[in-house]
Amino acid sequence: MRSAEQSELQQNKPHSLTAAPANGVQQPGTDILTPLASRSLFWRARYLEASPALCHIPLLFWLVETARPRIAVTLGMADAVPHFALCQAVDKLGLDSLCIGVENSAIDTEVTRFNQHNYEDFSHFAKATGETPEFLPHGRKADLLIVNRPASKALISALSSTWPSRLSDQSILLFLHSPEAGAEEAFQEAFQTEDKVFTLGLHGSASLVLHGSNQSERLQRLVHLKPGQPGYTAASTVFRRLGELHSKSCELEQASAELTQARQNAALSTAELQKAQAQLKTRADQEEPQSKLHRDLTQARQQNSLLHEELTAFKHRLPSLEEETLNLRKLLSEQEETLSERYNDISVLGLELQAKTEENRKLAEEIEALKRTLGETETLRDAHAERIRDLENSTSWRVTAPLRKASLTLRSK
CATH class of the missing domain: 1.10.287 (Helix Hairpins)
Incomplete structure (x- = not known):
């Protein structure tokens, strides 16, 4: 294990996660990662080991900052990088959270030593398969479940049947690997709901599933970003590029x-x-x-x-x-x-977008006023037309018709 704590001294500088293309059009999706920037995206992992999960560390940091889970569980401690990234985020944000790492075999002594030295107050390990949540404190429910291994059919079935009663109404599932061979169809049926999942494909597939019904607006907007639709590329590019920095630092x-x-x-x-x-x-x-x-x-x-x-x-x-x-x-x-050059431009576009939005709002108000005026005029017109028809159909109008006709005849002579 190698520590990157010295690089962490530079990450408290303010960053701007806004960068816009030269044509002045803001990419949809980047505003989900603001305001001005989510500092968590730029944190450097303290625990660096060769791991396919390194490229997903910014997504995990951002998720903890956004969701602020009270109880978070990591299923799979053979690779400790995601669990210690979770602990680092909880520590830096000062959250009163409990982090549980679950593995069905003995955990490496170096991993145990690192946990005791850095996060012993709120992080502990449990020996279990993870297919049943018996290791959770009595009466408590998990807000965040990180699946740090390819999901098997048994685990997918447990997450659909046994786990829901132990997940809170704010619960989120984060799958850092593609499912096992033969379990893809079960995974799709259980979790790939169109408006509940955000999939980020890097060196493997990471899927974020909003399981609970009470979710923040930022998370709901994130899961509505889909490949091939506006906003998805912008958001995934931010996570991908910042994730590459962790991999390069490890290399x-x-x-x-x-x-x-x-x-x-x-x-x-x-x-x-x-x-x-x-x-x-x-x-x-x-x-x-x-x-x-x-x-x-x-x-x-x-x-x-x-x-x-x-x-x-x-x-x-x-x-x-x-x-x-x-x-x-x-x-x-x-x-x-x-990254710094690109992100510095998005803040300017954000201000321009706000100005355009305000201008559109004023135009909409003017249009509504004109519609009201038009409606009043049409009502007045209809009233006058009705009055004219009443006069033409009245008895006095028919009685005086010969006189009007004679008068017209004399005038024509």
């Missing part, structure tokens, strides 16, 4: 560790070579029989040659590791700069 730390190990191995090989040369010299001084001395010398030379080859291999590998480290640092810097 960078791995490359640095390999470089350090290579240097240590090179130093060890040099020490062994010097020791072999010293032993050879000592034997040469002590051994009198020439034949034995010749055999020892030949053996020492062979060992010396092997050590030289190993040392040469380490020396050849050092530049490539250093170059790879520099490339990774450069790529990370370029991606952060690009």
Whole structure:
């Protein structure tokens, strides 16, 4: 396990998760991740290990900040990255939450040690299959359930039958892997409700399911974003690019560790070579029989040659590791700069959108006023027309008809 706590010192700077294209049209979906920006999207994971879930860490951070679960459960602790990301979010947000990691076998001692050192106050582990929620505190219900392994048919069935009574009306299910082979159809039938699921495809498929009926507006708007529809690309791009930073950070730390190990191995090989040369010299001084001395010398030379080859291999590998480290640092810097430039423009578009919305509201009010005036005029017109018809149909009008006719005749002469 490698810690990234030193990089966390920079993440408290304000960020703007708004970036707009040059044509001035805001991408739908990005406003779900605002206002100005959700700081949680830019947090750096403290616990970094090679994991397919690294690319989903920003989504998990954002989800905890948005939903603020009181009880959160992680099913699957063979990969501890998602559970410790959950704990980190709870810790940074100062939530009074309980985090439970569930695994059906013994959990790695390093994972246990990391949990005790950092999150012992609110995080603990339980040994169970996860197909039944017996490990939950009596009378308590889970608000967030993270499934950190491919869902089996048995688990999908349990989530549909056994679990619902132990899930709150704000409950959310987060699947960080595609279901097991043969369980895809059961997964679709159980959870792929059109207006309840947001699917994010990165290095695998992450699906966010709104299980409870009482959900925030931001979550409801998120699950309405679907692939191929406006807004989905903008939201998924934000999660994807920020998720890549976690993966790149892990690769960078791995490359640095390999470089350090290579240097240590090179130093060890040099020490062994010097020791072999010293032993050879000592034997040469002590051994009198020439034949034995010749055999020892030949053996020492062979060992010396092997050590030289190993040392040469380490020396050849050092530049490539250093170059790879520099490339990774450069790529990370370029991606952060690009994100910063893109996100800085969305805030401007947000203000423009607000101004246009206000202008449209005023125009709508004027149109409503004109409609009312038109309605009043039409009513007055109809009243006058009705009065004219009444006059034409009246007895006095018919009686005076000859007089009007005669008057017209005299005028025409």
